[in-house]
Each structure stands twice: as structure tokens, then as C-alpha cells.
Amino acid sequence: MKFDRRQALAVLAAAAALPMTARFAHAEQILEQVRFFVPANPGGGWDQTARTMEQVMRTAGLVGSAQVTNVGGAGGTVGLPQFINQWGGQGDGLMVSGLVMIGAIIANKSPVNLSMVTPIARLIGETEVIVVPKESPFQTLQDLVAALKADTAAVTWAGGSAGGTDHITAGLVAKAVGADVTKLAYVAYSGGGEAQAAILGNQVSCGISGWGEFSEQVAAGAIRALGISAEERIAGIDVPTFKEQGVDVTFTNWRGVFAPPDITDEDKAKLAALVDAMVKSPEWQAEVKKREWLDVYQPADAFAATIDEEMTRITGILQTLGLA
Template identity: 55%
Template structure:
């Protein structure tokens, strides 16, 4: 009855625009809560909401709610999740490489190895660009410029210690310069650093490919390379690996379950998520959002988290953001 009243109110208030969207009859009884450790609108939030949408549409879960717990690169949300969800089979958590870095550079007592990996979802390439008027034509030109004067090579990108910064450090290191001398100017996100690139205030810039795609296609920025291990259809810029640099860095996102979750409950979650990710609806989401599929099942993802944490720690230490 009460539910009906709520729905009725909804319908009246916006003249039926919000006609209640009840999914198909639920095949499973999972009632899940997904924590996105970031504010509404960002990458983790949209990943969580897409997962919510597809899980309900495919009937893999009866109901899914998304909770945003923003703060400190996701470490606030992670700490809260670890504290409150222990052993709880109804809780999921969405996170990515930025949280790995944030745990380390914020000296947070919690990190992703403390929760249960379920699946890796997507992995977006980062792109290295230069302004269109720049004399730098290829990645080798950029390496030469760095080698000549690492201080005068001004990089712009997202926040300090994030994936953009890490990639810039890796490239600096590959050029044979000292990564701790990198002149990386951090901006709050892809938007502000884009303005700095277009204004010609920087030598090179790093961002998620999708964020700068428009300017790359319109010719305002010249893409030198992407950080994905293999070439991607529809992206002209070639991987760093294909251009002779042994660097790969993917801005991955994954989904996790509560700590200390075992047995049947864990298997049920794994199956539900795996089925969701195999559905045509999920492929559709990847396409419309412009995300690159980077699926890995639970076990593989677990090893990946371990190696990724060590690798990020190594790079952050070399640029002086961790010790």
C-alpha cells in the first residue's frame, strides 16, 4: 500500500513523466547496494549506475541502490565500506586505479587488497597529446625534449598522484630523465587542463582519451600515443608499446564485494556480476558510454590488484609522493 502511495505521488507530481520503471520479473532475489566512493556524475558513479541499470534490466538482481560516499580520492568511501560491510553479501563497491594511488599517497590505513575482487569492468586508455602548433610530432620527439630539459617540459593533467601524473612520470623515466624532476602541473580534472593545453601553456598533456577526443578529432590537439597495451579500433594514436616504449597504464574500474565474504554468498555475487557483464545490455552500455571492455574474472582480478598496487607504489615513490 505505502509503496503504491509513493508511486502515486510520483506520478501526480510530474504528470506521469516518471512512470515507475519496474524491471522484468526478478529471476534472483539479490537486493544489492553499490557504493560509489565519489560524488554524482564522475566515472565511478556512472559505472555504478550503469551496473545498477543492467543488473535490474537483466534480472540478475531484484533491486539495486547506489550510494555515493565521496571523499579523498575514494579512501573515505573505502574505509566506510570496510568498516560496515564486513561479511555482508548484499554490498558491492566500485573503484579503480585512482583509489589505488589515493590509498598510498594519503597514507590511508585501508586499500583495495582488503576487500574481495569480483570483476574488472572497463579499462580506458590515457592519451598523451601536444598542442597542434607544437614542433613535437612524435613520441620520440617528446622523449628527446624531455631528455634535453626535463624542467622546461611542462606537463598538464589531472590531480597530483593520479593516473595522469603516473603516466607522465613513466614517460619521463623512459626518456632517461629523473622522474622526481618532472614539471607536472596538476589541474582538478580533464576540463581545466584541457584549457591549459589549448591555450598553449604546456608542452604536453595527459588525460583520459574520451575526455579530449573531441579536440583530438577536430585537430586542436595532436595525440602522440595511448597507454593501452593494444591498438583500439577508432583511435588513430598508437599504443606506447607499439612505439617501442615498455609502458602500459590503463584507467581501469572494477567491482568488489565486502571483506571476509566466502562460500555460497560470494559465488552468487560472482555469477550475478559475470552474467550481467556478458549480457548484450552491458555491451550496449560500453558502446554508448565509450568505455573499453577490460573484463577479468575474480581470480585474475585479484592477482591484478596485487601487482597494480605494487607498481603504483613504486612510481609514486619515484616522484616523491609516497615513501
């Protein structure tokens, strides 16, 4: 088929009008495929993060294909051994995890830990929020505090794994208001969807998790937010902090990605470059803003140092709360 000059110019003009990602997706591709391992059930924060990364990497043309595998249980300590033993040496794997896993490793006395995998990057941070069913008699955080002080065991909490950030924050709140931390009635769920169902079904007094896991239900009026663990109020989130309501507790969760053990230096460099390109992409920045995440990006070496520091810090907190 021959093109005359006018047709050729039209084709060139149409190509020039395409978005940059469409025109140069192949040139920007860093890996043919990436496989995400999420050591939690679907619906929670780690799963949300992995699926957002998958979408952004494909949309930005950074990978050819991506898939997500979920293995839930015990704050990631069920999935972590599988990632170490079955994914070792595979240069296209990324495990999404975070501060929750450090607490779960300590609380569960896990024989495996994050020193056995390859840190790639810390990505996002998120403050904790306490929510209640819409029919709850607790209208404010002070109402919940009064009930906690009167009978700590009568107030049931839905959250993530035992020893994780949700459990830690609930314990810090109870300790700060003078409640009996040893009687904290905390119900651990292996996925954010399960915890949310318990709250929506009025099976617990309150729930606690990262803001992103509850924000849609709060906006819909299905549950109510009583307080958030930020140092100061967060723009765009109309929820008072714990501190401004007289509860002197602040806490920030984080999530990051790890490669399997025993990968080559070349594979580690490619994965680090992939994540770095994703973090700098407008698609990722838009998702961070939309989901009201905090950008706490750290590349591999700085992230590895953070993990060592967090192991020490979280061990101390869990010991203080009698959870380790």
C-alpha cells in the first residue's frame, strides 16, 4: 500500500499527538515482567500498594506485564518463608511489606526475618485511624477513652496482625490514657477486608488501621473516624488527631518493597531502577495524592539502615506494652 505525501504527513501528525507513554513505552521498559508477592490477604494496605504499583508500572510502560500473588497470615510471617525459600534468586520478584511485618516477626518469634531478603525501597507512609460503626454510641475519641478506662476488656478492637502497627497503636492509646494494656481486647485479622467487615457488621467496638483502608467507607458514611495518629491535622482529611483530643500518641506506618534473597547485583540494580522510575512518574505521584499517602521514599541502602533501626525501636515498644 502506497502513501502520498498528504497521507504520510497525516500519519506523522497522529503519532505526534499520542501521549508520551504510548509513543515511547517500549523504550522506557525496564523489565519484561515483574511479579509481586503480597504476604497478606487481598483488600489490605499491602495489597492496595502492590496493585497500585502494578497498574502504574504497566500504564507508564515500565514493565511489559505484572502479576500479584497473595499469601496471608500472621502479619506476613506465613508468607515470608515462602518468599525466601521459593522465590530465592528470582530477579523479577518484589515483596510488598512494611512496619507491620517487623512487629509481627518480633511478636511471633519468627525464625525468619527481613535480614534474609533484599531491601529495594521504602515507598509510602500512612497514619493510623480509629473508626467505629456508624451506629456506635462512641461519638468522640473521649467517649471511647472513657469506656476503655472503665472496662478495658469490654472494648473490642479490629485490626491487622498481632504485634503489628494497628496493635501497637491501640496499645499505645490504652497506655496513654491509663487503661490496663494487659486486658486490651484486640482481634487480629489477616486482611483489611476482613477487619472492615467486622466493623461494618457491628462485631467489634472499634477498628484501627491505616487511613487508606477506611477512607472510602468513612466518606460513604458507613463508619465514623474518631481520631488519627498524625502529629498535626492532615490537609484533606477532616479527622482530629489523637493529641488534640488529649491522647498523647503519634505513630506513622510505612510500606516498602523487597527482592528475594540471592539475586544478582544486576537484577537488584534493575529492580531498584524500576522502583525509582515508578516513584518519579506522574502516574505514581497522582496515586499517592489520591490515596492520601505520605511520600517517604528511600532507596535501597538508606532503607536497609531504616529496617535495622526499626527492629530496635519496635522491639522496645512491644516489650513496654507486654506484647513481646
